[in-house]
Amino acid sequence: MKATDRLPPTPPAGAPIRPRPPLLSARRLETLHGYALISPWLIGIVVFLLGPIVASLYLSFCRWNLLQDPVWVGLKNYTTILSGEDKIVKSLAVTIYYTVLAVPLNVVLSILVAVLLNQRLRGMGVFRTVFYLPAVTSGVAVAVLWAWIFSKDYGLLNWALGWVGVPAYGWLSDERLVVPAFVFMALWGIGGNMVIYLAGLQNIPRELYEAAELDGAGATRRFFHVTLPLLTPVIFFNMIMAVIGSFQIFTQAFIMTKGGPNDASMFYMLYLFNNAFRYFKMGYASAMAWILFLIILVLTLIQFAIARKWVYYEYKEPQ
Numbered sequence: 001m002k003a004t005d006r007l008p009p010t011p012p013a014g015a016p017i018r019p020r021p022p023l024l025s026a027r028r029l030e031t032l033h034g035y036a037l038i039s040p041w042l043i044g045i046v047v048f049l050l051g052p053i054v055a056s057l058y059l060s061f062c063r064w065n066l067l068q069d070p071v072w073v074g075l076k077n078y079t080t081i082l083s084g085e086d087k088i089v090k091s092l093a094v095t096i097y098y099t100v101l102a103v104p105l106n107v108v109l110s111i112l113v114a115v116l117l118n119q120r121l122r123g124m125g126v127f128r129t130v131f132y133l134p135a136v137t138s139g140v141a142v143a144v145l146w147a148w149i150f151s152k153d154y155g156l157l158n159w160a161l162g163w164v165g166v167p168a169y170g171w172l173s174d175e176r177l178v179v180p181a182f183v184f185m186a187l188w189g190i191g192g193n194m195v196i197y198l199a200g201l202q203n204i205p206r207e208l209y210e211a212a213e214l215d216g217a218g219a220t221r222r223f224f225h226v227t228l229p230l231l232t233p234v235i236f237f238n239m240i241m242a243v244i245g246s247f248q249i250f251t252q253a254f255i256m257t258k259g260g261p262n263d264a265s266m267f268y269m270l271y272l273f274n275n276a277f278r279y280f281k282m283g284y285a286s287a288m289a290w291i292l293f294l295i296i297l298v299l300t301l302i303q304f305a306i307a308r309k310w311v312y313y314e315y316k317e318p319q
Contacts, residue, residue: 114197200234
């Protein structure tokens with residue numbers, strides 16, 4: 001066989017020339033274009049999120065002061081934390097105390113405000129905007145504002161209480177009042193949860209209210225037997241987010257009290273920050289961060305397990 005026999009046959013003169021198939025199909029080319037467009041986000045999440053997460057896991061097993069090379073110490077950081085170091089126990093207790101007070105009040109008040117703002121009245125959009133604005137205000141600006149409001153000498157709160165004969169209190173300098181003051185401050189920003197509840201309320205079919213009203217149910221019974229059951233998925237979501245957020249409170253305490261007085265407002269995240277950037281115990285702080293992750297994970301799983309008993313979905317009744 002000659003070498004020329006293996007060549008493709010020459011097309012006859014005048015025959016149409018078939019174009020070569022493209023190297024990439026249109027579907028694959030479109031996929032590559034999509035990945036190219038989201039590549040800044042992908043690079044950012046790998047470099048600025050996944051990278052630090054992996055690095056913090058490694059550093060949690062090391063001793064590192066930011067100035068020298070990390071030294072592997074194994075589980076020493078974790079054993080120190082779990083042994084019950086005084087300040088970490090105090091910071092965890094303060095955070096749990098804040099969570100127990102803030103989360104239920106946040107849920108109840110958010111629902112009540114959402115119900116009030118769900119009325120079909122003229123100008124209701126203005127009130128919804130006013131209630132929502134604090135949720136989008138800078139955390140530092142809010143902390144500075146409330147530091148002035150809570151001031152014992154010239155605070156607006158003590159001035160208002162003085163009109164009814166209540167003596168001035170050092171809200172941020174009294175160990176008994178500092179955490180309730182932070183809780184009261186947190187309730188000012190319920191607008192974010194309120195908007196979510198408002199969306200859930202508007203998703204409830206009006207026919208259910210009309211049917212309940214025809215059966216003789218008053219406003220209170222309609223609220224507890226129609227509104228709340230159908231709102232439980234939204235309540236469940238907001239409760240999970242509220243618990244996670246309450247364990248991550250930092251800006252308010254850092255700006256307003258620095259953890260005082262006498263560590264009464266030394267929240268877990270503030271103590272973690274102090275260990276990392278004040279005492280230069282980055283390995284210990286990384287271990288604290290992973291302990292916090294496990295605590296939040298366990299609490300979230302517990303909420304999911306309990307939710308089967310009280311959260312109502314239209315396609316599935318609670319067990």
